[in-house]
Structures are given as C-alpha cells and as structure tokens.
Amino acid sequence: MRLGFDWDTTDMSILLHAKLAKPMGTARIIINNLHIKGDLLLMPVLEGRAILYSFVSTPEVRIGVAFGSGGSQSLPATALPGVSSWLVKIFTDTLVKTMVEPRRRCYSLPAVDLRKKAVGGSIYVTVISASKLSRSYLRGNSVRRQQNSSTNGTLEELHIDKDLQTFVEVELEELTRRTDVRLGSSPTWNSTFNMVLHEETGIIRFHLYESTPNSVKYDYLASCEIKMKYVADDSTTFWAIGPDSGVIAKHAVGGTEVEMVIPFEGAQSGELTVRLVLKEWQFSDGSHSLNSYHLSLRQSINGTSTVLARTGRKINITVVEGKDLIAKEKYGKCDPYVKLQYGKALQKTRSTHALNPIWNQKFEFDEIGGDEYLKIKCYNEDTFGDDHIGCARVNMEGLVEGSIWDVWVPLEKVSSGDLRLQIEAVRVDDFDGSSRGSTIGSGSGWIELVLIEAKDLVAADLRGTSDPYVRAQYGNLKKRTKVIYKTLNPQWNQTLEFPDDGSPLVLNVKDHNALLPTSSIGDCVVEYQRLPPNQRSDKWIPLQGVKRGEIHIQITRRVPEIQKKSSLDSEPSLTKAHCISGQMKQMLVKFQSLIEDGNLEELSAALSEIESIEDMQEEYMIQLETEQMLLINKITELGQEVFSSSSLSRISSDN
Template sequence: MARKNSVWPPPSSSKKKKTIDFYNHVLKENPMFPFFIPLIVLSCWFLPLSNWVPLLFAVWATFQHGKFQRRNDEEELKQTWKQFILQLAPTTPKEPCEWLNKLLLDIWPNFLEPKISKKIALTVERRIKLRKPRWIASMKVVEFFLGSRPPIVGLHGTQWHTSGDKRILQTSFDWVTNNMNIMFSVIMEKPFAGTARIIVHEIKIKGTLLLMPILDGQALLYSFECTPELGVEVSFGSGGSQSMPANGLPGVSSFLTKLFTDTVNKQMVEPRRGCLTLPIEQKRKEPVGGLVSVTIVSAKRLIDRSADNNEIKDARDFMNFVEVEIKNLTRRTGTVSGSDLEWDQEFNMYMHGESDIIKLNLCEYATDSVKCDHLASCEIKMKYVPDGSTIFWAIGLNNSIIAKRSQFCGKSVEMNIPFEGNFKGDISVQLIPKEWHFSDELNDISQMTYQPSIGAYPPFHPSTGKRFKVSVKEGRNLTVKSGKCDSYVKLQYGKVVRKTHTITNDPNPKWNYSTEFDEIGSCEYLMLKCYSSESFGSEFIGSAMLVMDGGDPKDSNKDIWIPLEKVITGELRIQLEVTNVEQLERRSSGLIELVLIEARDLVAADIRGTSDPFVKVQYGNLKKKTKVIHKTLTPQWNQTLDFPDDGSQLHLFVKDHNAFLPTTSIGDCIVEYDWINSNQTVDKWIPLQNVSNGEIHIKITRKTLELKKKSKFDQLDDNVSSHSGISNATKICGKMRNQLKKVQDLVDDGDLDGLSTFLSEVESSEDIQEEYMVRLEKERALLLDKINNLHHEISKANTSSKMHKTFSS
C-alpha cells in the first residue's frame, strides 16, 4: 500500500481553528451577539417570504470578518517589523536570563564540569611547567574539581551588540565557589626541602563575557571584554589529611593568582578568543597532534604607523622575512626586499593537542647589518572539530573576526590577516591540515588514576599486545654545525632507547634504520632527538615528538615528514607501522608455499624471437629463483618454493637468462596474499607489469603449522625464563664475546672503515644492554615483592594453624 503524504495541521483542523478565532472575535466585539441568534431564526420562520433579514445578517458578518482579518494582518505586520528592527538594531535592551542559570544548575555537575575541568587542568599543567617559583623543583596537578556550583550568567542582564557583520552577545559572569578542590603535588627546593601539597579551595571570577557565533552558527567564539577580577584562596599541607594556612610557604597565593590571571589573559581576553565548535556529527576521537602545511604567500600594503608622513615603507635597503612559530617549532622564509613582499614558501608544522596558535612575525634587517628587527606580528588559531574538519580564526581589522573552515584533511584555506604592531598591512597565507593523530582510547592515560602507597613499587605497565615498527628513513635541510653535519638520531619510547648509525658530511642523510617497540599503556609519544657528532661529544640539532597511535593498524600506519623543533630548519622522514604481536606469532608458525607452474605469451628477448626465461622471487630479504627453460615463450617450471609467513611483500621477476651478458627483465608482478585464509590454496594467472604482454600461472598456499600444546611444566619454565631475563642476558654476553672477536679481526686486518661502522653498532648494543639491565632490576624488585608477600602468607597460615591446635587442645 502506498503511503499518503500527511499534512499537519489537517486542512479541516485549520479551518475549524480559524472559525473559532473569528467567533471569539465577534463575541469580544459584540457581547450581545448570542441573544440575537434566536431572534434571527424566529424572523426567518415567521416571515418566510422576506429576504431582508438574512441579507442584513450576511452584510454584518462580512463587515465583522473584514475587521477580524485586518486585525490579524496588523499583528503579523507588527511582528515582522519587530523582528526586522531587532535584526538591524545595533543594541538590544538588557534582558534577565534566570532560565539559563536554572539550566546550568541541571547540566553543570555531570556534563559541563568534567569537560571544563579536563581542559583547564591540561592548560594549567602546561603553564606550571614553564613558570614556577624558584623554591619549587617540580609541580604537577593531582586533582582538578571545579565544584558543584556553576557560574552565574547574566546577573545584570544580557544584550546583543552588532560589530560590523558580526553579532556579539554581552553578558555578566560571576563565579564564587568554595566547594572546589584543585590539588597540586609539589617537590620543594632548599630551604623547604621535601614534598608538599597545595590545595585551591576557593576561587572568585567576575567580569563581562562576550559570545560571538561564526561560520553560520557552526562555532562559537568566547572571551572576556577585559581582564576579569580574579582571586584564589589556597591551603598548604604536607601530604596528610590536615592542611594549614598558606603562609607556611611564601608567595603561594600570589603565584597561583598570577598563574590563573595570565592563563586567562593569554587565551580569552579581547582580542584573544577561545572557540567552541558545534559539530553536526560526533566522531569519538581524541586528537593529540596534527600536521599542518603553512604557506607564506605575500605581505602587502605595509605602512609604518610610527612615521610622521605615514608613507608606504621604502624597503630597497632592507631585507624582510617571516618567522612561523608553533610553540618550540620555528621556521623562517627566505629574505626579499621591496614594499610588496612575495615569498610563496611552504612549511610543514607539527602541533600538539587539538588546538594551537600559529604566530607569524615579520622581521627585517639592513643589508649592511646582521641584526634583525621585529616589525609586526599576527596570530592564527586552529582547532580540530569532532566531525573531521578544522577551524582557523584570527583577529581582523577593528577587532573583527576572520574565520575559515577546512571540511577535511587536504583541503586548503586562504586567509589575509592584518598585522598587529607598528606596521599596518596584511599577510596572505595558505593553510592545509594534512593529518590529525589520535590517541588509542583503550590506553588513554587521562582516564587512569594511580594512587601510590607508602613503600610500594612503581606500577608496572605491561605490553598491550601491539608492536610499533619505526623506520627513520632520511632527513633533509638539517642544521650544519661547525661547517659539517655528521648526524644521527636517538629514539626513545618509554625507557627504551635506540640509536641510528652516523652519516658523515651530509645535511640530507639517508639512514634507512628500522627498529621495533612494544606498545605500553603509559606512553603515547616517541621522542626523536637529532645530533651532530663532534670530536668532543655531540651537538643537539633538533627534536620532534611522534604520536604512537595503537588503534586500527590501517589508520595508524604513517609515512610523514616531521619538522624538528628548537631549530629553524630540518625535517625527518619517519615510517610507522603497527602490528599485532599475536598475529606475528601466528605468522611465525606458518609458511607461504608458492608453486610457479608456467607462463605464456612472454616477450621475446633474443634475436631469434625466443627467450630463456626463469623467475626470481623476492620475499622480504629472502631471494630464490627457478630453473631456466631455454628457447621458449611458454615455459613450464612446476617448481615449489617455501617462505616463512612474516607478512613481507612477495615480488616475482621474470628474466631472460644470458650466458655472458646481464639478464634482461621481461616482466614482473606482486602477489597479494594477505586476504588468503589459513590452509587455503589459490590458483590464478597474473599479468606481468612493465611489459606489453605476458602472464604467469601460480598456486599459492598459506599453511599454518599445528603447534604442540606445552605442558604445565614447560609453560612454567617459559614464564620463569621470560620474567627472569636469563636467556636475554645470555644472548647479550654471547653477542659481546662475538663483538670482541670481530674487533680483534678488524684491527689485525687494518680495516678502519669497518672498525668505524662496527663501533656505531657497539653503541647501539650498549643501549640494548642498558635496557635489559633496567628490565632485570624491575623484575628483581617484583620477585622480591612476591617473595615477601608469600612469606607473609606462610607466616599468617602457620600462626592460624597453631591457634587452631591450641583451641582444639
């Protein structure tokens, strides 16, 4: 049955409502109307030949309906005019908003407070790492709870203002709460040596809040009109349950007040604005970093505001460049001269977290001087939106808003940003969010809490079952120190350290170094530090942090260029591959059986119109080949080759054999086998690539060997050996003996190049040895703890048995 289109309200209902409204209007205008209805009926009954009564009634009803319709039109016109005036009015009257505060009371405890607390806690933790009193060695956030009382909004009224094409909601903001709990753990320097806890139990904030919708309501900017009044009440304790007044430590309250005030000033006091995105689609991902391309196009219409004549700057004798900054990451454009500056230079910039600030500094220096002067600057803020898009916004002319949205990674946006400072003008930039990196929700450390107990060992973080294969492929434009660049890279994940070999005299080195790390739940970042080897040590030439995302391997595999921080040039190309340890173990117990059956329609490589074909098979680092079939274009090999199933690429090269000349390629192909199930055989013809014709016939089987089940004693032996690390220590000792023997052979042969390469390998072995020593120490501590617990249990059991015997007797 076809579904009928429904209309709401129904036509009959609408007519009925209009009739009732008209009747009520008539009653209001003529209260005696119900009494005239019987008279009209009686007149029609007694005077049937006369039509003057119905005619008179019809005229009167038409007049009343016209009056009713005119009143409705006037009300509708007034409502439309009111909305039109409200839209064009620069300022609306102040209105109370008790309903909003009532709503805040309901949604604050379980929705707003956890989100705001988490965001502010991360910001404060970053700030206290950069700024802290001299008597504090380290300070970290232990607990952050803003209390159950939300701020009061619009206590003195709320109103809209119009600024250009933007509408701004202005409202008062009052927040006084004394049931909050913000706790800092502090390690103090001398003379206050020891540990302490600082507790913020009351905070007061009072100011004027501005809200500005942008991008057609897809995002909301917020800021304070000026620096708000802010006060903090703190207590000081030694870590116990009791607390004492904050005057036990000098300057605690003033330091925290200044910390909170500076944080608010730098992030949400006009014209600095925060951003709240309003995505249509929520994708539950937590961004922890991202790669963005920043292209500095040009800077035009530069006018020196401090000059008396206000003329356009004549820069013929000056060279100009732009510095691009994201925290510790800085890049510089080339130098150009003139009044209209053109660069068109691209930089890959890496940011940490879901939002960051791109700062652009315009600098100049005279051609006869090496000192550069800062002319002007501007900022572009960017933020990830949960629907996969990225928002960029900046301050425009007269504190207006410039906002752009990139709907997906790879889509570029262009912005013209006015400079702030002595120079008037704008800079044109192109921004492309290349990719965002997300944390693994299963191993999100922000959701885990650890409460240390007295005398307890630190928590042990086992592997999550995933493994990272990290390849440091190459570098480019590395910093040259002392006229040379002998570079190497150190990789640190958790407490595990790896090191590449050294490439000498090359600012664009190619290491092609690969290593593996087992993922641990307490670490999300891989630290990369680049050094230049010197005669008396190594010199730092940049660092970078790579997000180790252990989520879906298809989404986690990366091949990216990461810019080096704390230097002005240099990038590293890193490849990251995520694998499952259990899958690797299953692969290690399997085989790939490849049967090369035949080929047909091959290319003739010899003058006589035939070929002498054979197949060379490359599987990872393994290479095998078939026999040669002479003088044919349809060879039949029927040869079986076996390879361990480790997931490597299977590449077939069909070649023509020559007795005295190099072999000639007559096609190649890649065999895809990842989709083949265990113990399944696939028989197929594969066309050859890089030639005009030719096919090869193969059979491929993915065999899984049955593993013998181990006895309980064998499993116990494996567990003991794996926990004790004896087998690893034995391997290291044997490896060191072999290395000493190899050193002696190289010294006897006088092979200096081989000796230099070997010393680099020895340094890597030292890092591995240190790693195992740390692991052995941890395992030793864990075993001692187990033994102590076991001893305690045995003693307790003996005591209870003695008491039982005593009572029995």
C-alpha cells in the first residue's frame, strides 16, 4: 500500500552547538522548521501484527535554521549560508540509509505496555551454512564474469570455488564472534554463539571472509544483515532484505527457533542460512522474560565450550607505526590511535598527531587456541566523537617462539592506511625471572592499589548518570571505595592494600542503589604479578562487559621492612578498634531511629555510612593480618640470625 506523506511543522526548537573552522570559533544553530514530503510504502507482515514501512524514493526535505546568541563566531549569520543545505544533506543521507527502499523500518501493532520497556536481551545465533559462493560474483569482478561465459572460464571458476576457504563473522553492537574456516562453495559451519544486545532493537550483521593460507590478513567478500525488534507481547520480529529487494520476515513467540535464508547484499550469488533463538528480553524494571528454548539448541550450545582455551604462551604485540592514514579533519590533520582486541582482552594505544604516526607501544595478551584472531580498529580522536579510519584482522596462527613477526597490515574499508605490527609468542617460563619479582606468594609484602578515577562510564540510572564505586576482590578478600554520586567520570583517589599472596585481582565498577540491588557497569582484571618490587605501575584499563568505560589505577608490589610501613604504626591498634566499635554502635542506634520515623532519605545516607564503617573494619582486619605476618617474618629472621651466631660461636670454641 502506498501513502502520500507530507509533514510540515514549525512547532520545534532543536539547538545544535557547532564547531567551526578556525578562526570562526563556535556557533549556536537552532532548527525551527522541518518539512518532509514523499511517498510511503506500507507492507503488512506476519498476518497484520507488524508493518514494514519505507519511502519509495528519496523524499524532499527542507530545514529552517536560525542562529542563536551565545556562540563565539566572528562572522554574522548571513555569512554562513550553507548550514541549511548541509543539515538537509545529513538528514537525507540518514533517511536513505534507514528507510528508503529497499531499507525498511518495522512498526509492531500490538498495544505497548508503557510500564515495561525492553532495554536489552540475549540471543543465540547459529550460522548453519552458505551456498552458491563464488569469488567473482561476490567481489564483482567483471573480467571473471566474462570468462565464465566461455567453457574454459566455467572450468576455471569451478576450480576457483573448489579451494575457496571462508568463515563468517557475526556482529551485534560491539560484540563479534567468528566461525571456523570451511572449504568449498557450499560450506557448513553449525556454529552457535551467545550474543547480547542493549536495546529493544538490534541489527545482526554477517560478514563473509576468505581465509588464504599463509596470509597475514583475511579478504572481505560480502555481508548481509538481519534486524530484530521486541514486540510488546514478549515476542520478537526478525526481518531482512530478500531476493529481488523483497522482504523476509519471521515472528518468534517465546523461545521458538527461527531459520532464515538471506542473500548476500550487492552480490549476484551466494546466500547464508542462519538460526535464531531469543533467549530472553530484559526490561527497565529489572524483570526479564525467560523463554523455553528448544532442548536441541541447548545441547548444541552446552556441547560447545564458550571458554576460550589458553595455550600457556604470551603474545607480545608492539604497535610500531602507521602510514598514509586517512585525514578526517580539515587541513589534512589526524589524531590517530589503535584499539587491539584479542579474545575478550582489549588494549588501546595513545593518540598522536600525525598521518604517519609512531607509537612503539607494546601490549601483552594470553594466547588463545581455536583459531582466535587479532581484531584491529583505528580511530581519529575528536572532541565531538571519534572517527573510524580503518580496521583489520590478523591471523595469529603459526607463531614460532623466539621469532618476531614484523608485518605491515593494510586497513580495510578505507581507501588508504597501513599499520606496522611486531608480534612475538613467548612461553611464560621464558620470561626473565627478575621481572617476576621474588616475593609473589611469599607472604612478605603487600599490594598497594590506588584507584584514581574512571571515565566515560555507562549510564545505569534513568537520569543518564551513575553513582559509581569500585569493589576490589583479591582472592577471598573484598574491599570497596566510596560512592561518587551522579557522574560518569568519578574520581576516588583511594588506596587499598592487600597481603601479597599471588591471588588474582579483579575490579568491579558498580552503580550504587540505596534500596535496590547494585548493578554492574564494567569489570576488569589487573595484571600485577610481573611487576618489579616497589615500582609503581600507572595504567588505564578498559572495562569489560560494557560498551565503554576505562578505569585509572596505580599499583605497586610493596616489599618493605617493618619500619618502612609507617601506616601500620600511625594509630594504636587498640584505640582504632575502640573507635570503629563506637562508630558502629552509634550508627545502629541512628539506623533504628530512622526506621521508626520512616525517613527514607536519611535512611539511605545511613546505609552508606554503615557500609563505609564496615569497609573500615575490614581494612583494619587486613592491617592486623599484615602486621602479624610481618612480625612473624621478622621473628623468623631474628631466629635464623641467632641460630647462625650460635653455630659460629660453637665452631670457634671447638677450634
């Protein structure tokens, strides 16, 4: 069904703060009028339970703008005539990419429960197989297509397809997973992945790559995608572009399986068969919809381990330099940096101001078996959002210990750009023993952890902020920082100490809630075992399990004499114990009084104070354990000295 669409409104006021080229400064642009005119195409699907809609062709767009006061531009508004046409182009390009044929949006017709909003979900994606794969048709090589029209060309094409080795990368938001490499023009994978999304809609992208033996990179062949959307009756709608720009739509209730065969976009042949099962939707009120997905799928998932097996080796990757990177800023400037992802570990270089940057930054990863590859993304750092300037994937198979692999990696999906990497595989036992430190697990020192700050955390509250604090877990010991309220860039500047016994150190960044359970906004593992004694390490660590966020820490492995640790003697133990006990008694009395009065605001503050006192008590117990440990070690050393002295005296008297 076609429908004429003509929408004109002046009842709007959108303020944009634009950064202009020097020396003009900034400008405040106000959008006060929007007019869209075109023909809409409506396509009911799934027996009328949803409608796919799109513009038949690019609609006519007009945008009215004005310039507000408060900007720092040195030119009058009349000297900036191109702003309106620039905004029209951006808006039109967005419409073309999202809802102009054959791109379609989906509208679900069931009534929406405003009290329950889907904010994320978990889905199992199974890449079953592909068919009709051909290098020439996937890459669009016209020369080979002409050769295929002849008999010799057909034989050549059959030979080319026979040794075609491909794999599929599955992408959902920031999460990517890949299948194994399979041979032939109709490969079968049957690989299942557990994927997570953080909205009520999502796009699952499937990228097909060719794996060439002994090659440092993979060749991109084609892509396709499936869109999904939550429906208010706890069901899910899936749709994709079908053959001849048609539509493929499926509706899943509960945990039922949905199997779809979708063609690769922009290719004359080739299609992918996938199976989707929505495990659960998660809602803003904390509830979730558990689905009874099929036993056969559960067995296939349980049969495939999701734990990435480590080989016992370390991979040292040095990002040396780059060349011919794309300039995203005016005047040909660029501030590039590189992100490395290997398995679940993520590392990032510093940014530098050059199109041919030199970093010489070294990163260490635990080697992972199972054909895991290194994913590289290059960005240009910018005040209003970083720009993507290329990516690549590096095959990590075949690394030989003791041999450094020095290679230039070309960046994909851009017109130019290369990165130079040096990659080395090293056995853990091959590291210099001096770098390990001689006291790990010996019980003669402690770990000093300074939690300085975090930046760019995810918003856990509906108001767009968080109340973050950090809980550090070292073996069986847990300690936490204070809560910093209503911020995504908290500063704690707190020092935590743990007896050094070689246990793993895990940091969990959490959002504080007074009455409701706390929610996690990221975690990370701190590597400290190889730090030299008494040398401080300052680092920014990316948070895992979330879209963004980094935490800034300083960590030191202290190996002191008793007299060097003045903090242990700064306050008499008995006085401190009485102080903690008195504070706890006072807070319990205050807490009971607030419960009787029903004062929720003061009750929330009192709970935070009680948690702080509990943390102080835990720190005090750790301090006592450390004092006891150091005292025992000192007594042991004195005993050995006395024994040695008596032995020497006995030998002298015998002589």
